[in-house]
Amino acid sequence: MARYVFITGGVVSSLGKGLASAALGALLQARGFTVRLRKLDPYLNVDPGTMSPFEHGEVFVTDDGAETDLDLGHYERFTGVPARKTDSVSSGRIYSNVLEKERRGDYLGKTIQVVPHVTNEIKDFLAVGDDEVDFMLCEIGGTVGDIEGLPFFEAIRQFIHERPRGQCILMHLTLLPYLAASGELKTKPTQHSVKELQSIGLAPDVLVCRSEHPIPEKERAKIALFCNVRPDAVIPAYDLKTIYEAPLAYHREGLDQAVLDAFGITPAPRPNLTRWEDVMDRLTHAEGQVRVAIVGKYTQLEDAYKSIAEALTHGGMANRVRVKAEWIDAELFETGDPTAVLEGFHAILVPGGFGERGTEGKIRAAQWARERKIPYLGICLGMQMAVIEAARNLAGIKNAGSEEFDHEAGAKRFEPVVYHLKEWVQGNYKVQRSVGDDKGGTMRLGAYDAALKADSLVAQVYGATAIEERHRHRYEVDIRYREQLEEKGLCFSGMSPDGRLPEIVEHKGHPWFIGVQFHPELKSKPFKPHPLFADFVRAAVEVSRLV
Numbered sequence: 001m002a003r004y005v006f007i008t009g010g011v012v013s014s015l016g017k018g019l020a021s022a023a024l025g026a027l028l029q030a031r032g033f034t035v036r037l038r039k040l041d042p043y044l045n046v047d048p049g050t051m052s053p054f055e056h057g058e059v060f061v062t063d064d065g066a067e068t069d070l071d072l073g074h075y076e077r078f079t080g081v082p083a084r085k086t087d088s089v090s091s092g093r094i095y096s097n098v099l100e101k102e103r104r105g106d107y108l109g110k111t112i113q114v115v116p117h118v119t120n121e122i123k124d125f126l127a128v129g130d131d132e133v134d135f136m137l138c139e140i141g142g143t144v145g146d147i148e149g150l151p152f153f154e155a156i157r158q159f160i161h162e163r164p165r166g167q168c169i170l171m172h173l174t175l176l177p178y179l180a181a182s183g184e185l186k187t188k189p190t191q192h193s194v195k196e197l198q199s200i201g202l203a204p205d206v207l208v209c210r211s212e213h214p215i216p217e218k219e220r221a222k223i224a225l226f227c228n229v230r231p232d233a234v235i236p237a238y239d240l241k242t243i244y245e246a247p248l249a250y251h252r253e254g255l256d257q258a259v260l261d262a263f264g265i266t267p268a269p270r271p272n273l274t275r276w277e278d279v280m281d282r283l284t285h286a287e288g289q290v291r292v293a294i295v296g297k298y299t300q301l302e303d304a305y306k307s308i309a310e311a312l313t314h315g316g317m318a319n320r321v322r323v324k325a326e327w328i329d330a331e332l333f334e335t336g337d338p339t340a341v342l343e344g345f346h347a348i349l350v351p352g353g354f355g356e357r358g359t360e361g362k363i364r365a366a367q368w369a370r371e372r373k374i375p376y377l378g379i380c381l382g383m384q385m386a387v388i389e390a391a392r393n394l395a396g397i398k399n400a401g402s403e404e405f406d407h408e409a410g411a412k413r414f415e416p417v418v419y420h421l422k423e424w425v426q427g428n429y430k431v432q433r434s435v436g437d438d439k440g441g442t443m444r445l446g447a448y449d450a451a452l453k454a455d456s457l458v459a460q461v462y463g464a465t466a467i468e469e470r471h472r473h474r475y476e477v478d479i480r481y482r483e484q485l486e487e488k489g490l491c492f493s494g495m496s497p498d499g500r501l502p503e504i505v506e507h508k509g510h511p512w513f514i515g516v517q518f519h520p521e522l523k524s525k526p527f528k529p530h531p532l533f534a535d536f537v538r539a540a541v542e543v544s545r546l547v
């Protein structure tokens with residue numbers, strides 16, 4: 001049976017709970033334990049799949065096709081453990097399960113209540129797979145005291161009681177604000193937030209205190225006394241230059257030791273931190289810099305492309321070079337030449353996206369990269385844009401476009417070289433969709449295999465001809481245009497194993513132009529950069545040497 005660490009937050013949101021959880025996972029692994037991380041989100045959306053990236057940041061997709069919170073991306077990047085559908089849940093999903101059971105008559109006519117029906121549903125979620133790992137780390141979104149979060153906290157309280165003593169601990173993150181006028185760190189908000197927890201029957205074993213200033217020993221002792229935790233379980237968390245410093249920084253401050261102490265695991269196995277020392281060495285000893293333009297739509301909020309930003313950093317680490325990613329609004333060159341904006345970049349990346357807005361600019365960016373022989377990585381929509389560009393400007397299909405944009409406009413303006421896929425094979429199943437389907441969870445989602453052409457650039461990059469990558473899209477490049485496009489040099493170098501769905505395209509005779517229908521960024525890790533990103537950055541480095 002796994003030991004459970006529940007991770008909660010207080011005082012303010014955005015304290016870096018996800019990062020602290022991920023770092024703790026990495027540290028427990030470094031001590032030889034197996035871990036799994038989970039996220040419980042109090043909002044009422046059933047999943048983040050339909051939430052705006054402006055508001056919520058990127059949607060992270062798992063191998064088994066769940067659309068989850070971007071924190072699951074951090075978990076994977078820090079632990080390398082692939083997240084599953086059963087690692088992410090929201091209040092919306094919990095309530096929807098309960099109501100479905102009620103409609104089916106599963107509760108035999110009983111009155112359905114938050115306690116026990118909703119809390120039971122949450123406890124069932126927590127318990128899934130508890131015989132598979134040493135530690136289960138469960139992060140609760142939001143802050144203690146939020147109305148939506150209450151059923152989760154109540155479920156955790158029950159869960160802790162139902163498990164044998166010593167199987168569960170609670171780690172609480174708070175903020176110590178600094179008052180410049182008196183030059184003091186204030187502990188009162190932390191005390192209040194711990195009180196709030198205590199009032200619902202929960203007591204923290206470990207307190208992680210975010211602070212912009214060093215926490216004096218005296219304050220640490222005071223927090224311990226007032227919050228009923230041991231002094232060495234009050235862990236300072238200072239601002240870091242890079243998130244990848246978190247495992248080593250938390251280790252220095254004693255987080256993993258405090259957690260193992262709280263479980264009574266003595267003597268604690270010694271940690272092997274070489275993986276993280278190597279990561280930090282690569283990050284801090286980079287030589288030179290390459291500039292990559294990310295031409296997209298959600299450029300105001302970096303979190304909308306979190307995994308891409310991280311994967312580029314990893315690509316830089318693989319080449320021991322800094323990657324300066326700059327977010328360019330595709331609408332800047334919707335109708336004109338992008339040269340003035342794109343000149344000086346060593347590589348162009350067009351990421352995934354939805355809807356027509358900005359697409360003409362992305363198509364121009366693809367054309368610019370193709371003609372200038374600048375490395376281009378097109379991801380999902382970015383691949384579709386590259387295909388439309390080639391269809392229009394090389395194959396002479398002047399009105400080439402995607403069915404997605406005609407659906408939106410209720411028109412027929414484009415010849416659909418990218419079309420709405422309504423039937424495909426997943427494992428042994430045939431999946432079917434129609435135009436009027438729900439927006440949530442109806443895309444081609446999760447891991448699919450692809451077969452690569454042996455003599456292609458991608459096969460060389462991967463060092464393999466069979467790969468598996470994660471998908472999240474409705475539209476597909478139409479195989480019927482293959483011959484016409486290949487004649488003009490756009491090679492279909494990766495296909496679904498049944499040969500029906502184009503997975504990868506590349507321009508013959510271009511040093512590095514690759515479009516992929518999937519999202520490679522989701523599988524990149526700092527200690528194992530994704531080959532596409534590593535090689536894309538390598539190609540950018542080559543361009544930077546020429547100028």
Ligand code: GLN
Pocket residue numbers: 351352353354355379380381382404472473474475476
């Ligand atoms: N909008 C496109 C589709 O649904 C691309 C999706 C994406 O880039 N993730 O196919």
